[in-house]
Amino acid sequence: MTATRAEVCVTACADAWRGDGEVLAAAMGVCSVLGARLARLTFEPDLLTTDGGPLLSREALPWGAEAGPGGVEGWLPFRDHLWLVLHGRRHVMMGASQLDRHGRSNISAVGDREQPRSQLLGVRGAPGNTLCNPTSYWIPKHSRRVFVEEVDMVSGVGAEDAYDLRRVVTDLAVLDLGGPDRTVRLLSVHPGVAEEEVHERTGFDLAVPEGGVGVTREPSAEELRVLREVLDPDGVREKEVPA
Amino acid sequence: MTPDEIAGSLSDGMTVGIGGWGSRRKPMALVRAVCRSPVRDLTVVSYGGPDVGLLCALGKVRRVVAPFVTLDTVPLEPAFRAARQNGEIAFTEYDEGMFLFGLLAAAHRLPFLPTPVGRGSDVLRVNPELRTVRSPYPSPGGEPEDLVAVPALHLDAALVHVNRADRRGNGQYLGPDPYMDDLFAKAAERTYLSCERLVDAFDGPPQSLLINRATVSGVAETPGGAHFTSCEPDGPRDEAFQRRYAEAVRDPQLWEGFRARFVDVDEPAYQREVTR
Numbered sequence: 001m002t003a004t005r006a007e008v009c010v011t012a013c014a015d016a017w018r019g020d021g022e023v024l025a026a027a028m029g030v031c032s033v034l035g036a037r038l039a040r041l042t043f044e045p046d047l048l049t050t051d052g053g054p055l056l057s058r059e060a061l062p063w064g065a066e067a068g069p070g071g072v073e074g075w076l077p078f079r080d081h082l083w084l085v086l087h088g089r090r091h092v093m094m095g096a097s098q099l100d101r102h103g104r105s106n107i108s109a110v111g112d113r114e115q116p117r118s119q120l121l122g123v124r125g126a127p128g129n130t131l132c133n134p135t136s137y138w139i140p141k142h143s144r145r146v147f148v149e150e151v152d153m154v155s156g157v158g159a160e161d162a163y164d165l166r167r168v169v170t171d172l173a174v175l176d177l178g179g180p181d182r183t184v185r186l187l188s189v190h191p192g193v194a195e196e197e198v199h200e201r202t203g204f205d206l207a208v209p210e211g212g213v214g215v216t217r218e219p220s221a222e223e224l225r226v227l228r229e230v231l232d233p234d235g236v237r238e239k240e241v242p243a
Numbered sequence: 244m245t246p247d248e249i250a251g252s253l254s255d256g257m258t259v260g261i262g263g264w265g266s267r268r269k270p271m272a273l274v275r276a277v278c279r280s281p282v283r284d285l286t287v288v289s290y291g292g293p294d295v296g297l298l299c300a301l302g303k304v305r306r307v308v309a310p311f312v313t314l315d316t317v318p319l320e321p322a323f324r325a326a327r328q329n330g331e332i333a334f335t336e337y338d339e340g341m342f343l344f345g346l347l348a349a350a351h352r353l354p355f356l357p358t359p360v361g362r363g364s365d366v367l368r369v370n371p372e373l374r375t376v377r378s379p380y381p382s383p384g385g386e387p388e389d390l391v392a393v394p395a396l397h398l399d400a401a402l403v404h405v406n407r408a409d410r411r412g413n414g415q416y417l418g419p420d421p422y423m424d425d426l427f428a429k430a431a432e433r434t435y436l437s438c439e440r441l442v443d444a445f446d447g448p449p450q451s452l453l454i455n456r457a458t459v460s461g462v463a464e465t466p467g468g469a470h471f472t473s474c475e476p477d478g479p480r481d482e483a484f485q486r487r488y489a490e491a492v493r494d495p496q497l498w499e500g501f502r503a504r505f506v507d508v509d510e511p512a513y514q515r516e517v518t519r
Binding site: 053054055075077078079082085086108109113114115116117118119120121122123124125126127128130131132153154155156157158160161162 | 264290291309310311312313318319323324327328329330333334336337338339340341343358359360361362363364365366368369419420421422423
């Protein structure tokens with residue numbers, strides 16, 4: 001059984017929550033949400049996951065499914081979600097429009113403050129998430145537009161100020177903040193990806209581990225079964241990361 | 244009251260809070276009425292969605308105070324985006340939790356509430372009016388902590404949409420999330436409520452009675468009044484219409500037709516047109 005690139009991305013995202021125990025796994029993006037739920041159904045059963053809305057589901061839900069009668073174990077409306085951010089029992093995997101070498105992220109705007117070239121979302125919860133919670137990132141399309149020397153607006157704080165920036169998973173690779181002065185470091189490339197391609201598609205010099213860059217692990221047979229048969233039988237993951 | 248009477252009670256330069264969240268349970272019938280009214284130069288305080296977008300598209304806004312503006316299934320709100328990129332509006336941008344504390348402070352008549360959030364981010368850089376405050380108590384680490392003093396978000400008026408209300412101004416939500424609507428009501432000098440249906444008595448648990456009449460100045464019955472945002476369980480988001488709105492905003496010619504048919508008409512005409 002050979003895993004697709006999207007499936008490698010899902011398990012790489014899942015591994016971000018490895019060892020977290022009983023915390024909320026908050027996720028944005030298809031592979032990231034599937035990763036949180038896969039982790040819960042396999043090696044991290046105490047994780048809390050949601051229905052994509054304000055309900056904590058009794059079991060990890062398939063993509064797009066509702067919790068259904070008896071399927072809810074808790075209520076987390078936005079106000080309580082914001083309480084949880086300060087309280088800290090939460091590991092969030094966010095997206096980013098820009099991410100720089102110090103792990104600072106931007107989802108707010110690109111260009112001039114008074115008249116931005118591109119107005120994006122606004123900072124959302126990124127300042128609080130990164131300051132108070134373990135934070136990882138999921139970047140579905142690794143490119144020099146995303147990985148920039150310096151972000152235009154610091155929405156998510158850099159590794160120096162953050163509570164704990166864990167890892168960055170992209171469609172090409174797994175990275176962390178273990179480089180010199182807490183800069184972005186290339187940990188592993190996904191099977192079939194050349195290390196050179198990751199460097200070419202990154203807008204700054206990437207640190208690499210002393211022992212060399214590894215290859216991201218393949219999902220186990222059981223992980224593939226859960227992902228394909230239970231969590232995402234319609235293959236929504238393949239649209240986010242085309243083969 | 245009618246939506247037009249509510250809109251008519253606002254005046255130029257006011258700070259107006261709008262309930263809901265993103266493209267969820269927004270008081271769109273009241274927003275449409277504000278769009279038809281002559282009021283201008285508003286400061287809009289909102290977990291922003293198409294409420295902010297529509298008001299920007301109609302030139303009603305001087306400043307937006309928000310942690311984000313999004314249509315949820317369309318990530319970027321195109322009218323807000325255009326207004327920013329054309330340099331037409333100012334943007335006071337807070338983290339979601341800071342924004343909550345601003346409402347909480349105003350609701351409790353506190354000048355500010357402290358939070359660590361903001362430190363290390365550019366929220367402090369782009370909002371130079373924000374100040375920090377030193378805790379009078381030592382932290383567990385020994386040194387007293389410096390915290391961001393989020394100023395109270397005082398509102399001249401708030402607009403909120405709920406599932407049920409009575410004529411006296413009590414409001415009930417029946418969906419899965421109250422959002423921050425009760426806090427908007429408590430933070431405002433005057434709150435106007437619209438509802439899917441006016442009732443004489445409420446069904447459902449007392450916890451669903453989100454807003455009480457002491458904070459409400461006027462009520463309007465507006466069936467479909469959150470359209471095209473979601474208003475569970477009375478109705479889901481109208482995704483097709485939302486996409487149509489987003490496309491119209493991006494195209495001046497489409498916008499002219501959209502505006503004539505869906506904005507420059509009264510609420511009953513709007514409701515007729517969207518079901519045609």
